[in-house]
Amino acid sequence: MRIHQGRPRYKTAGALGLACAGLLVLTQCHGPPSGPDPAARLSDSADGTDWGAYGRSLGAQHFSPLGDIATGNIAQLKLAWHHDLPFGNSATEPIVVDGVMYAATGLSIVHAIDAATGRELWVHDPHAAERAGINLRLGWGVRGLAWWDGKLFVGTQDGRLIALDAKTGDEAWSVQTYPKDYAAFISGAPRVVPTSTGAMVIIGYGGSTGVSRGYVTAYDAKDGHQLWRFYTVPGDPAHPENPAMAMAAKTWFGDWRQYGGGGDVWNAIAYDPETHSVIFGVGSPYPWNHRLRSASRGDNLFIDAIVAVDARTGAYKWHYQTVPGDTWDFDATMDIELADLTIAGVKRKVLMQAPKDGFFYVIDRVSGKLISAEPFVPVTWASRVDPTTGRPVEMPGARFPVGTTPKLSPTPLAAHNWPPMAFSPQTGLTYIPAVHFAASFSDASKGWKPSTERISDGAVNMVGGEGAATGPLATHASGELLAWDPARQQAAWRVSQPTYVNGGVLATGGGLVFQGTVDGFFSAYDARSGKLVWRYDGKAPIMAPPIAFRAGGKEYVTVLTGLGMAYAGNAAAIQGPAINRYAIDPRSQARRVLTFAIDGADSLPPSPKPAPVPADADFKPEPARMMPGAIAYAGHCATCHGALAVGINYAPDLRRSPVPPSADAFRAVVHDGALVSQGMPKFADLPDQTREDIRSYLRTRMAALRSGGN
Ligand code: HEC
Known part of the structure; x- marks a missing residue:
């Protein structure tokens, strides 16, 4: 084994x-x-x-002012060195300091x-x-x-x-x-915020998949002692910790306290030294379902809000809530980028965010007031954002008190997820790894209880996902690199991408935009026109955000290869076929740091081949186990191993694993936790029968792959 x-x-x-x-x-x-x-x-x-x-x-901003690598010499950009990484998520952004x-x-x-x-x-x-x-x-x-x-x-x-x-x-x-x-x-x-005496380190966490009350905390960089904590949802309304919590408590109803409320700060944090504001994006509520969480009433502050606090004290300054009373998991956690923009002839200090809900927000970062919000992908859950109230004007039927909604666009998988966008002060454009995806929603709160098994479940069903019918691209889920003019709130150019999950973006002072894609290419575009000016076969999927820096006086561009988390387990149903098409195997794919320079002289070995599907001579189909096995797999395993057992994330493709054919080996890994130190959780609480159902389902999926299917 x-x-x-x-x-x-x-x-x-x-x-x-x-x-x-x-x-x-x-x-x-x-x-x-x-x-x-x-x-x-x-x-x-x-x-x-x-x-x-x-x-x-x-x-x-995900912008490098360096311009030694530019549109004029991009043809000479070559691999300078590569460094092999061990197995594990590699869709991450490095930093470089002092070479x-x-x-x-x-x-x-x-x-x-x-x-x-x-x-x-x-x-x-x-x-x-x-x-x-x-x-x-x-x-x-x-x-x-x-x-x-x-x-x-x-x-x-x-x-x-x-x-x-x-x-x-x-x-x-x-x-x-x-x-x-x-x-x-x-x-x-984590994000570092300089202070008069040193610095603080700000961190939130990801969650909203079980009972929790969101917050973000500042620690002293010197020794880690806590400086302040800001809760994103209220605790006991009778004893608010501060005026912001008293204000927030008035916007929650029903049984919300049982569930903690969610509102985790899992991604975006920026710092504006001019106003001493730490500005962060707050995630979705827990559970997502507004009826269950808050009796269908109230805005539920500060879920789905962009919040500014005073860096020195953690005290509330302002907030802008993108989706009051969210019920679709539209968290406002995508990267927040600060810039000075000239809008209608006036210089404004703004922040920009392109979250899951499909609107591109430009907000005055001094006052927190909305400047503008326009859809950057087809949006059907709301008709527009009212410029006076700053609130979305929801479409009738977008909520689901009874029955199923029509197809709504975007969804929790779109319109832009964690791969960061970039803003170039040179072109005034943002470059967004955008996603087109629509689905219907329905209430799944009947008999619902918060899961104690760490199964992501917001008491909402999302069904029938597909690409937006009215989009400029295909009618299936699709991705694009979108250049968006934030001052005019309109697209400057778009490049259609091979799959809907693609890499983060870097813009540079050389007039370039870099992005990797899941088909393995690392590409550079002319930042003004969107023309493809360079591409490199990275021989492995790329989702990580690229960076640029100088070492020894020379400019380099770096990106990591290898799959990370492709947003959510069920997204694999769409991403999976693409992964099959490009023969990407999470286990054998090349996870590397690739670093490029003008006239670099390194090269990559040939692409690794996916492991063959192991033989499984004793396998006999067990139809009665198929459905329970598929359901249990979807609930417990798909998050990491991919829906339908197609490996689209960082965990191995179990159709190519030698483990499922052996009941003992499978038990050792799944029940006893033999691979915990390698990131494979222990599932001792799964009944033997369920584990065997999953194993049988996986062997069926292996047999399908072995005989040339998916
Ligand atoms: C949080 C992510 C995660 C979840 C959830 C998860 N796994 Fe894993 N699993 C992993 C990782 C990571 C590995 C690779 C460990 C290693 O490198 O040896 C792995 C490895 C395995 C292996 C060994 C594969 C091989 O060939 O080495 C099996 C079998 C397996 N998982 C089955 C399951 C089953 C069944 C479930 C659901 C009950 C499940 N896993 C849920 C992350 C996960």
């Missing part, structure tokens, strides 16, 4: 110390002993040498790599899988990390925020950010 394929080889930090001591030029190992002011390095106006934060700088690249992959395993050569300096594994317990079931690993003055910060699946010494990878401090009984995990990048 081969169940430990791809187990990473770790070097220890101690071994690194020796390797570095042997080098003549110490800076190649550790960078200069003291760099410029760390706050200046994170500022939006920094020169682009470092990429020191998720999105590069505090305003998180050292740091990438958090898998379950928060941080790799330090010489940014000019690709040589690994150290690896730190926080052993999050073993510590996460049942929350390991929630998937899926981190999307990024943070830096401040010689330290790195990363969140973990088990809810720790960890500070590492950037030189050695040794742990400097660690704090548990939420109670162990929360159905929660950290996948987002």
Whole structure:
């Protein structure tokens, strides 16, 4: 039985110390002993040498001002080096400071790599899988990390925020950010906010898949002590913690307190140094179903809101709620990017967000007032956002007090998910990895109870998903790279993409836009026209956001290859066929750091082939097990292994696994937790019968693949 394929080889930090001591030029190992002011390095106006934060700088534009690689010489852009990564989620954004690249992959395993050569300096594994317990079931690993003055910060699946010494990878401090009984995990990048005496590290968590009350917390970068915490939903209305909670409590009704309310801050956090505002996006409520959660009444602050708090105190400043009383899982957590835009001749300090609900929001980041909101994909749940009230004008029938809604667009899988957009101050355009997808919704709250098994369930059914019929693209779910003019609220250009889940975006001062796609290509477009000017066969799917930086005076562009979380398990029904078409196997695919430079001289070995489907001579179809097996698989396994057992995420394609043919091996992995340390949760609570149903279903799916089907 081969169940430990791809187990990473770790070097220890101690071994690194020796390797570095042997080098003549110490800076190649550790960078200069003291760099410029760390706050200046994170500022939006920094020169682009470092990429020191998720999105590069505090305003998180995913824009590099560097222009040595430009439309004129892009043809000479070649692979400079590649670095192989161990198995695990690799759809993450690295950072680069002082010529050292740091990438958090898998379950928060941080790799330090010489940014000019690709040589690994150290690896730190926080052993999050073993510590996460049942929350390991929630998937899926981190999307990024943070830096401040010689330290790195990363969140973990088990809810720790960890500070590492950037030189050695040794742990400097660690704090548990939420109670162990929360159905929660950290996948987002922490953000650093400079203060007058140092810096704070801000982190939320992902969840809303079980009872929890959302919040975001600031910790001192020096030692991890808590500075403030802002709750995103109210607690006991009789004892509000602050005026914001008193205000929020008036917008909730019914049984909501039983469920905690959700509202997790799982992705977007930006900082505006001019106003000292930390601005973050709040996720969906728990459960999603408004009738169940809040008796169909009330806006339910601050779910689905963009909230600004005073960085110094955590006190509420303003909010803008995108979807009052959400019932569709439209969280307002997609990246928030800060910019100064000239709108109708007037210079405005704005923030921009293109969330799941399909409207592109431009908001005054000083006052929190809506400037404009227009649909960037076909939107049918609301006709428009009223510019006076700032509220969406919902379409009749978009809610589902009884029955099923018509097809609504977009859905929780669209219109834009976590792969970040980019904003170029040079062109004034944002570049959005946009998704077209429609589905019907219905109430699934009858007899519903919050799951204790960490099954994502918002008491809403989403059925019959398909691409928007009225979209400019295909009639099936589809993706595009969309250049959107935020000042005029209109599209500048669009490029249709091969699948609907595609990579994050980088814009550069060289007039370029970079994006990877699931078919393995890493492409550059002319930022003004959308013309494809360069592409590279990365020989593995790309979902990670690219970055640009300088090392040794030279400009580089980096992107990681390999699948991460393709939004949600059921999305695999659409993404799956594409994964089959491109013969992508989550286990054998090449997970790598690819770094490009003008006249680079590296090349990649041939694409790995998916593992063959193992023989299963004893298999006999068991029709009675099919349906229960398929249902149990969809509920417990599809989040990570992909719907219909087509591996579209980071976990192995179980149709190509040698484990399901053996009852003992399957029990060892699924029931006993033999692979917990590798990220495969333990399911000791699954009855033997259910586990065997799943196994039988998987063997049927294997047989189908073996005989040439899907
Ligand atoms: C949170 C994500 C997650 C969930 C949920 C999950 N798995 Fe896994 N599973 C993994 C990962 C990651 C691995 C790869 C571990 C490794 O590298 O050895 C894995 C490996 C496996 C393997 C071994 C495959 C091989 O060839 O090495 C089997 C079998 C398996 N899972 C079955 C299941 C079943 C059955 C369920 C549902 C009851 C399930 N998994 C749910 C993440 C998950």
